[in-house]
Amino acid sequence: MSSTTATRPGRYQRPNPREGFISWITTTDHKRIGLMYFWTVLVFFFFGGVQSALIRTQLAQAEQSVLTEEIYNQVFTMHGITMVFLVVMPFAAAFFNYLIPLMIGARDVAFPRLNAFSYWVFLFAGIFLYSSFLLGGAPNGSWVGYAPLSTDAVSNMGFYAIGINALGISSLAASINFIVTILNMRAPGMTFMRMPVFIWMALVTSFLLLFAVPIISTALFMLMFDGVYGGQFFEPATGGDPILYQHLFWLFGHPEVYIMILPTMGIISETLPVFSRKPLFGYAAVVFAGAAIGFIGFGVWAHHMFTSAMGPVARSAFALATMFIAVPTGIKIFNWVFTMWGGKLRFTTSMLFSIGFVSMFTIGGLSGVTHAIVPHNAQQHDTYYVVAHFHYVLFGGALFGLIAGVYFWFPKVTGRLMNETLGKWHFWTWLLGFNLTFGPMHMSGLLGQPRRTAVLPAELGPTVELYNLLSGVGLIILFGSALVFLYNLLASTKKGELAGEDPWDARTLEWLTTSPPKAHNWDKIPTVTHRDEFWHRKYAEDEAGRPVAVPAGAAEDVGDPRGDNAEALDEHIHMPDASYWPFVMVLGLVPLMYGLNFASAPLIAIGLLWAIIGMYGWIIEPLAEGDDDDPLDAPNPSATTGAVTY
Amino acid sequence: MSATETPQQEAEHGHHPTARDYVNIAVILGILTALEVSTYFFEFGPLGVPMLIVLMVIKFLLVVGWFMHLRFDTKVFSRLMYTGLAFALVLYSITLAALYLDNFSAMT
Amino acid sequence: MAAGAHETSLGIDHRKLGMWTFLGSEFLFFGAFLATFLLYVQTTAGGPGVEIFDIPFTSISSFVLLMSSLTMVLAHNAHTQGDLRRMRMWILATAGQGAVFLGGQVFEFNVFVREGLTFGTSPFATSFYVLTGFHGAHVFIGILLLLTLYTFSLTGKVKPNQPLKTEMIGLYWHFVDIVWVVLFTVVYLIPELTVLD
Amino acid sequence: MRDSSAERPSPRRRTRLVPMAGFSLLALLLAACGGDATRTPQNALNPAGRYAQEPHDLITIVLIIAAVVFVLVHFLIIYSVVKYRQRKDDDGSLPVQIHGNTRLEIFWTIIPALILAGIAVPTVQMIFSQMDEPDDAFVVEVIGHRWWFEYYYPEHDIYTANEMAIPVGRPVRLQMTASDPARDPAQGVIHSFWVPRLAGKQDLIPGQMTYLNMLADEPGRYYGQCAEYCGLSHANMRIRVEALDDAAFDAWLEAQQAPAEVPADELAARGRELFGDLGERQACAACHQVWEGDGGRTPGTGPDLTHLMSREEFAGAIHDMTPENLREWLRDPNSMKSMQYEVNGIGMPDLDLTDEELDALVAYLLTLE
Ligand code: HEA
Numbered sequence A: 001m002s003s004t005t006a007t008r009p010g011r012y013q014r015p016n017p018r019e020g021f022i023s024w025i026t027t028t029d030h031k032r033i034g035l036m037y038f039w040t041v042l043v044f045f046f047f048g049g050v051q052s053a054l055i056r057t058q059l060a061q062a063e064q065s066v067l068t069e070e071i072y073n074q075v076f077t078m079h080g081i082t083m084v085f086l087v088v089m090p091f092a093a094a095f096f097n098y099l100i101p102l103m104i105g106a107r108d109v110a111f112p113r114l115n116a117f118s119y120w121v122f123l124f125a126g127i128f129l130y131s132s133f134l135l136g137g138a139p140n141g142s143w144v145g146y147a148p149l150s151t152d153a154v155s156n157m158g159f160y161a162i163g164i165n166a167l168g169i170s171s172l173a174a175s176i177n178f179i180v181t182i183l184n185m186r187a188p189g190m191t192f193m194r195m196p197v198f199i200w201m202a203l204v205t206s207f208l209l210l211f212a213v214p215i216i217s218t219a220l221f222m223l224m225f226d227g228v229y230g231g232q233f234f235e236p237a238t239g240g241d242p243i244l245y246q247h248l249f250w251l252f253g254h255p256e257v258y259i260m261i262l263p264t265m266g267i268i269s270e271t272l273p274v275f276s277r278k279p280l281f282g283y284a285a286v287v288f289a290g291a292a293i294g295f296i297g298f299g300v301w302a303h304h305m306f307t308s309a310m311g312p313v314a315r316s317a318f319a320l321a322t323m324f325i326a327v328p329t330g331i332k333i334f335n336w337v338f339t340m341w342g343g344k345l346r347f348t349t350s351m352l353f354s355i356g357f358v359s360m361f362t363i364g365g366l367s368g369v370t371h372a373i374v375p376h377n378a379q380q381h382d383t384y385y386v387v388a389h390f391h392y393v394l395f396g397g398a399l400f401g402l403i404a405g406v407y408f409w410f411p412k413v414t415g416r417l418m419n420e421t422l423g424k425w426h427f428w429t430w431l432l433g434f435n436l437t438f439g440p441m442h443m444s445g446l447l448g449q450p451r452r453t454a455v456l457p458a459e460l461g462p463t464v465e466l467y468n469l470l471s472g473v474g475l476i477i478l479f480g481s482a483l484v485f486l487y488n489l490l491a492s493t494k495k496g497e498l499a500g501e502d503p504w505d506a507r508t509l510e511w512l513t514t515s516p517p518k519a520h521n522w523d524k525i526p527t528v529t530h531r532d533e534f535w536h537r538k539y540a541e542d543e544a545g546r547p548v549a550v551p552a553g554a555a556e557d558v559g560d561p562r563g564d565n566a567e568a569l570d571e572h573i574h575m576p577d578a579s580y581w582p583f584v585m586v587l588g589l590v591p592l593m594y595g596l597n598f599a600s601a602p603l604i605a606i607g608l609l610w611a612i613i614g615m616y617g618w619i620i621e622p623l624a625e626g627d628d629d630d631p632l633d634a635p636n637p638s639a640t641t642g643a644v645t646y
Numbered sequence B: 001m002s003a004t005e006t007p008q009q010e011a012e013h014g015h016h017p018t019a020r021d022y023v024n025i026a027v028i029l030g031i032l033t034a035l036e037v038s039t040y041f042f043e044f045g046p047l048g049v050p051m052l053i054v055l056m057v058i059k060f061l062l063v064v065g066w067f068m069h070l071r072f073d074t075k076v077f078s079r080l081m082y083t084g085l086a087f088a089l090v091l092y093s094i095t096l097a098a099l100y101l102d103n104f105s106a107m108t
Numbered sequence C: 001m002a003a004g005a006h007e008t009s010l011g012i013d014h015r016k017l018g019m020w021t022f023l024g025s026e027f028l029f030f031g032a033f034l035a036t037f038l039l040y041v042q043t044t045a046g047g048p049g050v051e052i053f054d055i056p057f058t059s060i061s062s063f064v065l066l067m068s069s070l071t072m073v074l075a076h077n078a079h080t081q082g083d084l085r086r087m088r089m090w091i092l093a094t095a096g097q098g099a100v101f102l103g104g105q106v107f108e109f110n111v112f113v114r115e116g117l118t119f120g121t122s123p124f125a126t127s128f129y130v131l132t133g134f135h136g137a138h139v140f141i142g143i144l145l146l147l148t149l150y151t152f153s154l155t156g157k158v159k160p161n162q163p164l165k166t167e168m169i170g171l172y173w174h175f176v177d178i179v180w181v182v183l184f185t186v187v188y189l190i191p192e193l194t195v196l197d
Numbered sequence D: 001m002r003d004s005s006a007e008r009p010s011p012r013r014r015t016r017l018v019p020m021a022g023f024s025l026l027a028l029l030l031a032a033c034g035g036d037a038t039r040t041p042q043n044a045l046n047p048a049g050r051y052a053q054e055p056h057d058l059i060t061i062v063l064i065i066a067a068v069v070f071v072l073v074h075f076l077i078i079y080s081v082v083k084y085r086q087r088k089d090d091d092g093s094l095p096v097q098i099h100g101n102t103r104l105e106i107f108w109t110i111i112p113a114l115i116l117a118g119i120a121v122p123t124v125q126m127i128f129s130q131m132d133e134p135d136d137a138f139v140v141e142v143i144g145h146r147w148w149f150e151y152y153y154p155e156h157d158i159y160t161a162n163e164m165a166i167p168v169g170r171p172v173r174l175q176m177t178a179s180d181p182a183r184d185p186a187q188g189v190i191h192s193f194w195v196p197r198l199a200g201k202q203d204l205i206p207g208q209m210t211y212l213n214m215l216a217d218e219p220g221r222y223y224g225q226c227a228e229y230c231g232l233s234h235a236n237m238r239i240r241v242e243a244l245d246d247a248a249f250d251a252w253l254e255a256q257q258a259p260a261e262v263p264a265d266e267l268a269a270r271g272r273e274l275f276g277d278l279g280e281r282q283a284c285a286a287c288h289q290v291w292e293g294d295g296g297r298t299p300g301t302g303p304d305l306t307h308l309m310s311r312e313e314f315a316g317a318i319h320d321m322t323p324e325n326l327r328e329w330l331r332d333p334n335s336m337k338s339m340q341y342e343v344n345g346i347g348m349p350d351l352d353l354t355d356e357e358l359d360a361l362v363a364y365l366l367t368l369e
């Protein structure tokens, strides 16, 4: 944003388009990056959905062979990978990106280019994973990739090890970015205990990622070294221990499931109060419980290994830890319910999904507790009972909440409302289809149906067959429902009812600015004096605790609670400029990933070199033209003569 | 971000170590290393391992505290580092214990 | 992004906070490989074990790496005083010592391979190479960063009033150093005492 | 109770859909408890011995507690939804802004903690009691291969595959590991042994030994299958356990210990010859043992065929032991079960057998009583 942009001699032209393809490739705006995450996620969700449809078709009847075992195994593996790493996690990242700066009163995240980098790594790692279908078959060692099966070349798990590792880099960069943003960029007055719960959960999630991602990264490196380069980490022939892999995977894997649910818990903690017209019941307890879940969540990993080679002491210890994670979760459930208690509930679609979340997640959580009963876990483990459990927490939990968030913040992002009638259709069919798909799995699991089997054995009996058929029917409903959602999204973006600035009578800071927000979010950074700041600008409480609208002509002027905003622009707003470099650098990752997978030294070298060059471009480029991080940045003769890297 | 990397800012934290302090620390580090290596040449009996661990911890703390300025910087940094360190220590110790002590091979 | 450190909520520069956050997570990265190595210290599948280590040799390269931390912090010290010339000298010294350490590692690996400890010989071998190899990769990146810093201080991209840049690279460098402090003791010295007897 | 409640979803009011879905689930759960063994032979809710019964009793209690919590939470949700919904005639005023209630919050922290502590005690006790080695256990060694189970009876020097016979009323201790193709853990992968009505599952780890206790109270055929994903044909790796009363079990042991008879019939004799020598092609005997009494029994890389006909099913217990099936199996094994012999040597190869060879081999196999 300065006059020097066009005039610097000897330097490449910095991109600064406001629209068009290039503007998306080069953007560093957290809102645009959030949107890119969102749309990419929808596409991957569609893929994951198609894969689940293949699974359900194959299992619709006993002893079918619509798919060969080979294909089936690839399909369920990619389904798990897609849904976990390419749908739920980046879905949360979409919300984090869009909302964190808005909710804490910042103009962007701490490292805007790193943010773009995270997105591009995510996209290209996803494409890399899917390219495996064309290059000798997709990974087929399941999403947990247990060694030594996954070090066998036939499992194609090189793609998994390398692709997920790349996704880990993306997540790690994003988590550092969000941690710094939240710790360091809060608006004046936004103390920790005034932060929205969503921000708290984003912070906890980021810390979980920060500490969990390096662990999976090591596990995946080991898998890659064993599988592609002849390493012996998990090879029993030379004394390698396959159980080590399981520990490392679940050391990450269990925090991971909370990484997937905590963002949703944050969303719910925003929507329920708004639509109940009451503050969140027990804010401190909800925050504390969220942190406790994150913390305890690091100490329960081996509950996925109760039937593995673990002795009774470890089994007992992890059973205890696992059970007690229900306590903080229970605190949250009850606090949410009591947020509704005594309120005035408005059943918007967003509210319905939020209530649906509380209900469905409770079911999934309770079945989770039954897993911790180790003697009986030996019956449940690796059956459809577990499949039911985790779809209830992931789909009924994480996805329900994320969708509640979509309906809630859609007007913020687009300035328009989503169609409520379609929304209600979406919700009820979604709820019905979901329960029909996954409810019966509890039973088919207990009746003896193991997971990850390409055939439904006829000997399990007609009851189990019936349940499987029901699951298939449920999925058809889900697909219809998803189409309603998709239509609603697209149609409402174009011609949805105009939302105005504050359609929900909301409570938090992001509603203080315009919808959609300007590129720089705030004309003037607001000063925060309360938790639920925006609400407190609109209402005061009388002695009885009853809220009354702020008097003095406030009512007629929506702009008034935005008092800060009405003033003129802050002196001189520096926004980070767009940049090619994150994208360019990530392009280098592509040859690197294939090179590692096919053990090709030239490809690896090209990739590394490319990435390093990209990195230099990145370092040399000032964050914003003319707003170099050095106030002394005068045209320096040596700057053009001495620099060689571009 | 900008113009904050001025010498004055460092001064705000007060008692900033001098080059001489750094050299002193390095001398201590060198001596400790020599002590460590001496376990290879001399027999320390059962004292060897505990001694090595203590020396390692001291060296670690010296580098972190002085060279990385943790002693003089804001607590936030210490918390970040020690949280990571504590997580690593606890989690991997439990893992090793489970693998070594409490599996079937150990049972029989 | 307009916010400088004076405007941040914690009064700390973003980059330094980000670096420390990152370093916090690195403990878990190296920890896993170290734990793996400990698990496999004696799993040599008939191949060479810890007796292959040449403690005097590794001691010297460890010492060099340790001293590179001194030159690193001196470089930062010089930079805080705005003395780019001395800063550059110390940076070169640091990078040089890093290179000596790396050279030592390459040499050591070569010797080991010749003595029969190849990457796929045993879990011991693989975990040793991967653990120390990843540390070496960190040193290598550190050297690249140092040389970049050196060049940029010549071109004016890094200026006398920007010691934070040196400090950040220093943090990374010292971290790599403390990892080696741990590795040297746990990988080389302690097994030498316990496993061999 | 019958399972049929699943088949007729009854029309309900929308607002109650959520709880109703839950309740019908619970009803289904209970319905299956007494499930009829022939309709659901792999039913974990229908235990047939103490190692399956005890966990089942424990989980029943936990499920009831879970049901109570479920009902409670949903009562609260539904009550709030009905009572506190914004009415049509709403005056636009806002409800009292309650920020929390510490006493209530402590209450719902402590109560769940107490409940869980209550569940934890018997759980931990049972973990130990289930894993303890029983006193007079009958030991069977189990090796998981891709994709079939091999059993060895160390006291009697018996090898068999997929179908295992055990004595009724006596605890059986399985001593398990995994390896591929034969006893080489280098290519082994993890499997899991699971016969729900007799015991929970336990993984088999290549290079390590794991143990599992089982007990059958009644004679009968118990179904199970591999429960840890082990690659291509994981779905086709099934288990049959035949629990026999003492007399029958002794007879079984005796029959299995006997060497195979050399067939008299001409075609079968020709088959026996081919079995040992297929010219250019790999002989069956390279992988399969048919023990005729000389020397000790030495396992091959494929199932022991000495008493093949004593088994009702073959190939990971997915096919009935009929001459037609056997013939098809020898003609084109991959059509009967997905394997990857060509890729990494796992499974049974296609040996391009001619029709006569097939006839002879099948005739021979049929003599292996
Ligand atoms: C979002 C993801 C998510 C979440 C939140 C959870 C939450 C929980 N999970 Fe789940 N889990 C998964 C995702 C998740 N899980 C996945 C993906 C797998 C399978 C991985 C694979 O193998 O592929 C899995 C598998 C899994 C297993 C291994 C099963 C097996 O393979 O054998 C276990 C075992 O203990 C378990 C336990 C739990 C527990 C105790 C909780 C608890 O956090 C739940 C707590 C919540 C409640 C209990 C409800 C509300 C509480 C109250 C109303 C208070 C009162 C309650 C009581 C007094 C009980 N989970």
Ligand code: HEA
Residues within 6 Å of the ligand: A042, A043, A045, A046, A048, A049, A050, A052, A053, A055, A056, A076, A077, A079, A080, A081, A083, A084, A087, A088, A142, A143, A144, A387, A391, A394, A395, A398, A399, A437, A450, A451, A452, A453, A454, A471, A475, A478, A479, A482, A483, A486
């Ligand atoms: C968040 C995670 C998540 C989600 C949402 C889902 C969703 C679904 N899952 Fe799955 N699932 C997993 C995570 C998830 N799953 C995991 C981790 C595993 C374990 C894998 C393993 O064992 O390794 C698994 C395994 C798994 C199995 C077990 C396979 C086996 O063990 O053999 C089954 C079986 O039925 C199944 C079914 C389904 C179904 C029917 C859905 C449906 O609910 C899907 C519904 C989706 C749609 C209907 C998509 C529609 C989308 C659109 C229409 C958008 C269109 C947009 C554009 C075109 C731009 N899943």
Ligand code: CUA
Residues within 6 Å of the ligand: D144, D145, D147, D190, D191, D192, D226, D227, D228, D229, D230, D231, D234, D235, D237
């Ligand atoms: Cu063997 Cu699955």
Ligand SMILES: [Cu+2]
Residues within 6 Å of the ligand: A253, A254, A257, A300, A301, A303, A304
């Ligand atoms: Cu878990």
